[in-house]
Structure formats: structure tokens, C-alpha cells
Amino acid sequence: MDHEKVNILLVDDQPAKLLAYEVILKDLGENLVIASSGREALEVLLKTEIAVILVDVCMPELDGFELAAMIREHPRFQKTAMIFISAIQVSDIDRLRGYEMGAVDYVPVPVVPEVLRAKIKVFAELYRKTRELERLNRELEDRVRARTAELENSTAKLRESEQRRSMAIAAGKMGSWDWDWISGDWMWDEGQYRIFGVSPESFEVNPANVQALLHPDDVDQLRKAIAEFNRGTRAYETEFRIMRPDGEVRWCVGTAAATVDDSGRVVRVSGVTVDITERKRAEERQNLLAREVDHRAKNALALAQSIVRLTRADEVKAYVNAVEGRINALARVHTILSLSSWQGAELSRLIDEELAPYSLGGQIVLAGPEVQLLPTTAQTLALALHELFTNSAKYGALSTRSGRLTIGWQVEEQLLTLSWEESGGPLVMPPKSRGFGTRSLLASVESQLGGQARFDWRAEGLLCRLEVPLTRKTGATAPSGKFEDAGSAELQRASG
Template sequence: MDQEKVNILLVDDQPAKLLAYEVILKDLGENLVIASSGREALEVLLKTEIAVILVDVCMPELDGFELAAMIREHPRFQKTAMIFISAIQVSDIDRLRGYEMGAVDYVPVPVVPEVLRAKIKVFAELYRKTRELERLNHELEDRVRARTAELESSTAKLRESEQRRSMAIAAGKMGSWDWDWDWVSGDWMWDEGQYRIFGVSAERFEVNPANVQALLHPDDVDQLRKAIAEFNKGTRAYETEFRIVRPDGEVRWCVGTAAATVDESGRVVRVSGVTVDITERKRAEERQNLLAREVDHRAKNALALAQSIVRLTRADEVKDYVNAVEGRINALARVHTILSLSSWQGAELSRLIDEELAPYSLGDQIRLAGPEVQLLPATAQTLALALHELFTNSAKYGALSTRSGRLAIDWRVEDELLTLSWEESGGPLVMAPKSRGFGTRSLLASVESQLGGQAQFDWRAEGLLCRLEVPLTRRTATAGPGKFDTSGSAELQRASG
């Protein structure tokens, strides 16, 4: 491979000498650059990279020493090789001065061609090697920078990945662990998530077999022994659910997944795994199962009530019968909707009254007054039907059957006893009934039997006055899951008899 040519600057004010130097150095195969004065040489240096400068000491205006001093002052040329040529005999002092100015060698006149070529060749090769080393050094630095950038990028990605993993573990309530396969003396490694799940800190908790087993629920310790036995039999992966008991006494459900690492002989040498806290899922499953049983119970109760309504409703005409049944079942459906929206936690008394008022356009005929009262589901269902009967009777025969009629509903709570007052006025003349209809009998039966309360009626001429007293804490209407309370329908049957 051909070597890259370097530039050699020949500086002399005599053309004949310059020509002689060209002839002598031609065989070196380098680029020879000519300058006939010190100023011209400076111009060349500013434009061209020069490997070696061959300069005559004795030149007019700017001699070799002065030129060398100016060249050395420039940062680019502080290491450029300069060889002085002198046609006069120089003393040691002159040589010392020349070396101080930056000369690397002296060549006396007459010039010996072989000696000059040898000197120039040495410095040209030195320059070429220096440039090659600089180039290689730059390439190496570039590679180092590129590799460093790759490592930094890889490290950043690894750090980001670890952060994402940590965030995912934290968000997913997960922890990871590692265990040298030796129950007695094997090393354990827990990450932050594992400590968090078990409710301990890395600073105060030493991970060892005894301490880990102490945190397991006593009924689930066998799960750990079973897992160890399975791995000893050759199982490579194992998953199980277990409970832990945190130091503060809280019980948590977890699912553990483990995988074994084996040596060349197939012997387990390490087990790594992930622990996931599934307590919330377990609680959700329990709530779901409880809700399913509760829904089943509520549905059976509702069906029993609907069945009683259909069987016991009396009417002289089919249309009246259909309207009566539909009204009572719709009342039951409305309260069921209210309870569903509260996840069967209960219902507000004012909401029940509003729902019963909804079918009527009564304007200012009705006055309501009372505090917010939260009713138990069974109480809400029974009271909704009772209110429906009162509204229905009032709309047909009482104060709400005429625009002049007025209705005031007041309620209060004292010592967990709800007292509701229903007072009608301004309607048709009221006469006490000779016998109780189904609505009145069912209202009495449901309030007294189902809720353990009392219902009192005062058939005043100016309007009905009804007083209901309902205990808020009694749960007689709430049977256990899988059973439904039919006492209400039975009482209705007796009332209709």
C-alpha cells in the first residue's frame, strides 16, 4: 500500500540552492514546497500542513533564526521539525541558539546529498508515524466514545427497565426472590416488593428459613414443604396459594410461582420466584360469593312477596285486579332498584316516599318533614309496600282524590324507633270502614309481623290519620343466605282469611 506523501518546505533566498535541494530530495517521493523568503515560508505554513522545514540560516530581511522563532510561537508549528542549513562556519553558541529557536538539526554547506536525504527521510517518517498514531488515536477515541455511548444507553435502558419492573411490581403488589437450594444454609435474596408484601423491612428482618416460616400461616406451612418435595422429585416449576401472617397480625393471601435452575447432572441448585399479593382478589371473591347468596336470598323474598300479592289481591273486576297487582309489584320493583343502586346497603326513607309520589301530579298538596333516615333493606321493602297502600287508598278515596285535599307526612327517630305520621285533610268526608280491605290488612301484617312495629288508624271525618312505628334495628325480615322469610306472606294469608 502506497504511503501518503508529506510536505517538505524548502526555504532559501537563492534559487540555485532551492533547485539543488529539489534534485537531492526528489528520490524521497515526497511533496517538495518552495519558499524564497521567510515571509513566503510563513504564508505557506498557514495554508499547508508541513512535515519538515529545511531553512537557510542566512537570508535577508528575515534570517533562519528569526523565522524559526516566529514559527515556534504559533501553536500549530511548535513541534514541526526544522533543519538549518548554513554556508558559514557556525560556532557552538550559534548551534545552541539554533536549537533554542527550535531547530532539530544542522546541515553544513557543502551539503552531502546522502546525509541530507537521510535526515529529511527520518523526520518525514517520524511525522508520518506521528500522524498515523494521531489518526489511530482519534479512531480509538471515537470507538471508545461510541462504546461508552452504547454502554450508557444500555445502562439507561437497563435502569429504565428496572424502574418499570419495580413500578410494575409495586403496582401489581408483587415481589421477587431468589434462593440457593439449601434449606439450612442457602442464601436468600428478597427484593423490595417481597419485604413489602410480608410487612417487614430489609433493615430489621433477616431472610432465613426460620424467619420466613414464622411468617407463614400455620395451616399453610405444609405448602412450603410440599414445594420442596416436588422440586426434589424433578419438578421444574411450581405454583401455589398460601397465607402469611404479618408481624402486626394481619393475614394476607398470596400466590407464589417458583422455577428451578439445575446443574449439568440435573440437580436443583437454585430456585427463583415471584410472590403476588392476592388479598384484595380473595376479598373480592368472598364479597362476590356473599353477594350471590344475598341476591339469591333477596330474589326469593321478592318472589315470595310477589306471589302473596298475586294470590291475595281481591277485586270485583279483572281490570281492578290487574291494576292492584301491577301497582303493588311496581312498588316492590321501585324499592328493589333503590336497594340495587346502594349495593343492598339500604335506602333513604325520603327516597321511598319520592318514588311512590312519582306517578302522581300533586303539586303543593303534599308536605314532607323529617330527618334523613337510612333503612335496612328488609325494612325498606316492607315499608315501601305499606306506603304504596296508603298512597293508593288516598288517591282512590282519600285526600289525594281531589284537588282540595292535603297530605302531611312527618317522621322522626328516637331510640332507634322510627315514628311516621300520615295525616290527610280537605278531602271527601271519611267514614270508618265496616271491614278492613286487603291493603289495610296487608299493611298491618307487614308492619307488625315483618318489622315488629305497630300501625294505628284513626278514621277521622276530616281525613285519615295513620301512625306507623317501626324499629330500625330489628332484622326479623332478613333470613340467612339460602333461606327466605315467608312469615309476611303467611301473615297476609291470615289477614285475608
């Protein structure tokens, strides 16, 4: 065809659809420019004159409506024809929204090739005619400019102002800038000032001041970008950090494009800055959560492994019951900790959870203040309480209706003292062997928590006292007296 080709920008995140549009429109004989995302489309617009934009409404990150709004923010593209393609039923409200964003037409899916070609051809011809009129107008302006120096200067300033305008300002997260490579002058829009935490009234934009706001570890990124443009690079993108005057560190991604003269020399660099701090923080939280989950899973598996390895029983059924009971106790305390986001657990809640499987009426008396336990302390005491309740229900005061159990606790100087006193049950005799309960109490309460576990095997019922620091400490030693060290006996009884 005997006419100057124009550029038609096709924007869609699906390669198959872009290929289909190319096939449909290739007979028009125009230049088809491809962009697979909204950001890529913005980069193309910075460097290329576009006659018509064909954009998909539904795209990730930046949908068609948002892209249209950002394009219309720039004076160069306020009259650029935009046609929306929608694969969903478009309501009147959606159409109004699209027209408000600057769309000139809608094309539904499935696309009718003849209709799409006709629409594109109309707007391409309109653009061509408009460009012809613009060229004639520029020729007229050149003649007037030769006669009127004041008008020439005014027109040049207007063009420079238009080039320096922000490409997009979206909720303070984006900003645009322009750097005159020859004179060294900088121009920032409102969004750029906002991202850097400075104001146009108090901040002079120059290389030294800009570099002072960059994170020291990322200053080399600026030097690298300058070197790349000097070597002929036309576009550059990088992530970097800034340090606002108030001390806050923000993450940004910057995209820059160079403008060259007829000799290929860089004369101007323009770019867009996007604040990605929230995304970076979300990634850090996700990584921290993954490490925390891994750590807690390993701890839980280690406890479960110890339970399985140390549990002893003469019969398989007894062994299975013992292991299941201890694993369930561990699961219950994990549930409590999960509900508190692993901040801790109330001691009374741990006791209530262990009491739940038993129907004991008024056999148990609880007395003590509200005590918040650290996660590690809660896990340890949950297993200890499970052993005490299990053995009491099998051999001690809770094995008979006449038995009584009193659990009391108090806190003095960050030391938790819990007493377990049984009475009214079968005759108690000191145990002859050490089992899982005793070994776990000794290893966890004394070695891990720096506390003490002591037992008095009275004939009328077991008296046990646990002393646990609410803050981590080590080096605790068991006192002498009628209380027997927890490592010397198993939590069992023999009825007489």
C-alpha cells in the same frame, strides 16, 4: 447441519400462530421451545439457555413490552436477542418503546417466511459465535484460575450473585429468591422483602424465619414443595398466604425451579413470588356481590309473589291495575336503594315517589325531619304508603278537590312515628273486610319490623298512625283505645 443446535423461544398466546412459526422455522434445524404466556416464558428462561426470543407484542396478563422489560432486568438475558411480532400497525413511538425494552427487530403480520427465517438465522449464528467465544474465554479463565486463587473466588461469587438476582420486580408485586439446597443459605431480592413486609436490615432469611411468616394453614405447602423436589420434581407452583409482621395477610403465588448436579441431585432452588392479593380480594368481592344479588332477588320475588297471591279484585282489569301499582311501588323503592348502594333510603324520598303520579296542588302537607331508613324498613313503608295513597285517591280525601291530607313524622329514641290524617273528603265508614293492604301492613309493619299500625275511622277522614323502630326489635303489642288494630279492617272507605 454440522453445528450445535441452539434454543429459540417462541412466545405467543395463540396456538395457531405458534404452529405457523414452527413450520416456518423448522428448516433452520434449531431447537424450537414453545411458551403460550409471559409467565411460562419466564419459567423456561430460568431453566434453559435461549439464543433468540420471538415474542408477540399483544398478549393478555403480560404483553410483549412488559415481558421484555422483565427479561432485561436479569443480567443473564441483557444481551439475548428479542424480536417482536406485531399484528397491528406499529408507530415510531411503539418502535422506540420496543427498542428501549431491548428488542433488536420488529416483524409485522402477515409474516413473510423468508424474512423471518433470515432474521432468526442471523441472530442464532451470532449467538453460536458468541457462545464459542465464551467457551474459549472460559478455558482461558480456567487456566488463570488455576494460577490465581483470588480470581477464582471472585469469579465464583460473581456467578452466584448473578444467579440470585431477581427475575423481575414489578411495582412491588413480584420478587425472586434463591435457596442453596446444600448449604441452606437463602437469598432474596428487594421485591421479595417488600412482599413479605420486612427489610434486609432487620430480617434474617432462614427456614425458621420464613416459615414464621407463612399463614399457619399454608405451612404444609412449604413442606410439600420440599418433599416434591426430594422426589425428583424439577418445577413446582402453589398459592399461599403470608402474615406480615404488621398483621396484614397477603395472597401470593410462588413458582420454583430446581437446579441439579451431574448426578441428578438438587443443589439449588430458585423461584419467583407474585403478590395476588388484589386479585383474590376482587374475587371475594365478586362472590359476595353475587350472593347479595341472589339474596335481594329472592326477597323481591317473594314480595312480588305475595302481592300477586293476596291481591283480590272482581274484574281482571282491576286486578291487573292493583298488582301493577304494588309492583311499581316496590320497583320505585328498589331504585332508591340501588342509588344508595343499598345503604338505605330517606323517608321523604319515599313519600315524594308515591306522590309523583298525582296532581294534587296544595292538598297535601308534609312535616318531619330527615330520616334514613334501613333497606327492609324502606321496602315495607313504601308498600304501606302506596296502599294509603291508593285508597285515599279512590275513596278518601284525595278523591275530591276539597280533601286535605297531612303527613307528619318524628323520631324519638330510635322509634319512628308517622301520622296520616285526612279531612274534607267523603264521609268515612269503617270497612267490613280485610284486604291485601291490611294484611301486608299487619304482617310487615308489626310482625317483620316489630312496629304498630293503628287506624281511627273518623267520619271526617281516616287517621292512621304507624310506629316503626329504626332498629330491629320484636314483641310489639298494639295499645288499646279508639285506634283500631290494623288486622281488623281493610284500607277502604264507603262514601256517604
